Amino acid sequence: MLKTVLTAIFVVVAGSAMAQEFQHEATPLFENCGDPSLTKARTDGVTLGISPSPPYSSLDPSSKKAAGLDVELAEAALKWAGIAKINYEVMPFGQLIPALLAKRIDVVASNIHVTPDRLKAVSFTGPAWWYGPAIVTAKGNPAGVTSFDTLKGKKVGAIAGSAADEYLRKIGVNVTAFQTDAEEFSAITTGRVDAILDDDVKIIEFMKANTSSPIEIVANVKIPDELIFKYGYGYARYAVRKEDCSLRAAFTQGLAEVRGNGQASSILKTYGLTNRNLFFFPL
Template sequence: MPTKTRILNSLCAALGLVASAGFQARAAEPYYELPADYAACSDDSYQRAVEHGVKLGVAPAMPWTGVDPTSGKAIGIDVELNAEVLKRMGITKLTYEAGAFNSLIPSLLSKRIDMVVTDVHVTPDRAKTIAFSGPVWWYGPALVVQQGNPKGVKTFEDLSKVRVGVLLGTGPDEYLKKVGVSATRFQNYAEEFAAIQQDKVDAVVEYDLLAADFKKANPDAKVESIASFKMPEDLLKNGYGYARFGLRKDDCSFRTAYNQALAEVRASGAMSDLLKANGLSDRNLFVFPLELK
């Protein structure tokens, strides 16, 4: 396995992105992202993977996945979590192919790669073409504001009163469209975070991990994240569900074995250990916060 990525250790305090803080994400009724899958498998995709190994698709999207420029090895949280599951399956020969995120699903369908390891979220369009692993882990939303929060943004409802920025085509973008919040849309993260520092927008809606990674790389940037807010229940259905990996629908036996191994890795505590090694916590195992009584 690649060296553990360390992404949030010194950062959480500065940003207020402690994984357990603020997110009240459990819906009033259970929400299932995918229907139950009870396929009877007759293919040999799992056996082939054990014998010949698998090629895994990753995008340059740290802290999720990337390629170490010195060693050339794949790195990132998703790389580590996936490798642990494959080890449980008895699959030890792993190769990686890097490409733009929007190229990974086409590569999967053309059998250029065997899995999409840069995590993907369930969307209706994706569900038409690929299969998904079971829930791997979860990361939530961040409301990034100018230092000192001069506009007093405290909730998602406040976004309708301020100038909002978002990355085009992302889950946050889809959510803002759904709820009718006007936003300036950016082509890349650099433009997005530059805009809030240049007072072109008052708030940016992002993933907490990405906001944290930006602040880590730019400690003097005059931005901060709202540490505690109530997450709208319908946000789970619009880009903030579980992080999963992408699989081919035809690879029935491989998918079945993978999901069994994934469940065991989560239950064993190994998943928890890997998350904590990356500065996260058990909060990132579930969409909803656990209540221990």
């Protein structure tokens, strides 16, 4: 239970900190360091793969300039690491890992979470930022969704290849997979699915821009620990090929530096978020 974990982490008695218990969502990934990927990136530049998903990432069709929260965080970290030349490829989210493995891109820079299936194929940076999952239904919640268990037997939408998609299938939910945010939100607003599971910040952004949309976030849904610590809604990270250990190490330290010096906080605030989005436990 999240409440139990929070209690374990933040107990102080008579002004003295007691033993603390922390959970980790990722394991050390240092098996192949010593490779030339960082040197190559500093010399030749890197290509970041992004999916069109405001406010995270997008590409202006006229200027070809990338923008968004993930774009700014990734660029800040990579520039700290000495990587000055950054190019972009835009594609649906579900195509990013195949493109990475095919060496069409060097980094999945649309935020991505650690999941069991992804760990078989790619490696991950350290934490970039955090957001949580939210379940959306039609207004009035006619599907009667009150928990993740009540999604079973219903038609539920998710982005293909996302953490939401992987977890829903794992717990036996009938998933309708969509390639883009626009398709997913269209399906829930027109009643083609009973619910969708997606990122809370993305959903809030959509609802702010579409105030007449007949949808709502289901309130007071307990997030299963397994969804955070195993199936993807822990920290948002970025992904690289397993063999590119030196690039991953530099990128990871760059992310830590921009979190530590306040730049990450400043970027989050630009997009209407707060320091709450630096941690998956509230402080």
